[in-house]
Amino acid sequence: MSAKPEIDDGYSRVASVGEVPRGRGIAVDVDGIEIAVFNVEGEFHAISNRCPHQGAPLYKAGEKKINAEDTWTESRGGVNEDDLTVSCPWHLWELDIESGEHEVSGKCIGTFDAKVVDGEVFVRI
Amino acid sequence: MGSPVSQIDADAEVPERAYEDRVIDLDFHVNPLEEDLLAYVEDDVVRDKLTTEFGPTPIPGKWDAAYAIKEGNEGLFTQGRAEYAEDVREACEKFAIDEPIVNAGVNNLPLQHHPILKNGVVQAANDYMLDHFADEDIYTSMLVPKWDPEYAVEEIERVAAEDNVVAAYSWFGPKTPWGSEQFDPVFEALVENDLPLLLHGSLAYWPQHSYIGDEMLTWTEVLGFDWPIHTMVNVVNMIMRGVFDRFPDLNVVFQEGGHWWVPFVRYRMDEFYEMHPDDVKITPRKHEAGGELLERRPSEYLRDNIYLTTQPLALPRGSGQARDLLELSMADDMFTYSSDWPHQTLDPPTWFYTSRAFDDELRESILHENAEEILRL
């Protein structure tokens, strides 16, 4: 059994690194707040799970489409690693994953500190 | 250390309460693969042309919504591609949709040139839909060709009585609005078979190649406004030209034609008609029947015979304003829920639970009661 990782107060463990594949997200409820945690090239980012447009669950961004092999892009929205954005699975609004901003509408959702310690992902609300 | 954490792993993408209500979706598109569809074309000559020389869907160059979408035409598959009944069921589970009314919405078909080839696609699509959806217990709307009313009637007589065929699906556009008398045999066949007519926006005829339209360059101008304008023209044309006096049991659902224009059309039609009704008697149906006036006020036909699908529902922010607009738009009588799955303008039934503009009664009218009435479910 390994020792508990050293981590500041206020952070909560949400997953092991291996549980969140690159380019995908998971959703967690931290003290009643729904947070999506994305793995962007091994960096973890935490952002509100609810799209500011119509409330789609953002963590599904990148989910495989039905009959994906007969479509071109294969996934419903997804993470853009170069631009550091996530596009929503419903209408593809692009949100800045670090600031939570949607440029065109000016709407913004919450983002949270995330860090990895000893292979575990922690988020602070 | 830290706060209580639990992982969310819900397949559901809409509020849980949506699963308690019956949700009927009047506009759910399936997209058969071209080769699967063409295998159903019965006419050898047509199949040969569709699969070789012409390709399956020859269309003239035109503006397309794809120019506004990062992924181009892939926007039509934003959510995926349903080819079979199990695909539809999987998609509906996420959005609490109980009864999707599926269509093989080959919405570029009206724009194509050759009527015989187009009829071949209609026949194939209807047979594909019967085999893969109606026979699998999924309510289906059959395609009806607007360009060939005679063949439309033949097709209605061939397909309408099949189990789970609950509606006819065709298209509206600015050319030859549906008030024209040439469609009377189609209306008669629909009423005889208890089928409502669902009219969907087709790929734009207008604004291309018109003085105003050629200068319209954005998705907002074209997709946002041409279909609602076409819808208004068609609705007013059908009402004023006496379609519903001749076919009082005909129900028509305009899909993706917008809905907040209802207050404008409602009051303006009545005002103009009551001021000068004198030309109604020289419209062909009235003239033939020796009638002088419409049997009801124009807005009453709007309330009784016309239905609109809700997607995409752009509600005012304040719930008081939204409620007033819904009331003025006769939503309780005219609105029916639609998702438009899998397109880029998808509308899951979220609003009805997150906005305080909807009370239980209005929510139920829109989510299922109005649809039940016209589909006779």
Ligand code: FES
């Ligand atoms: S709900 Fe996210 S883009 Fe519409």
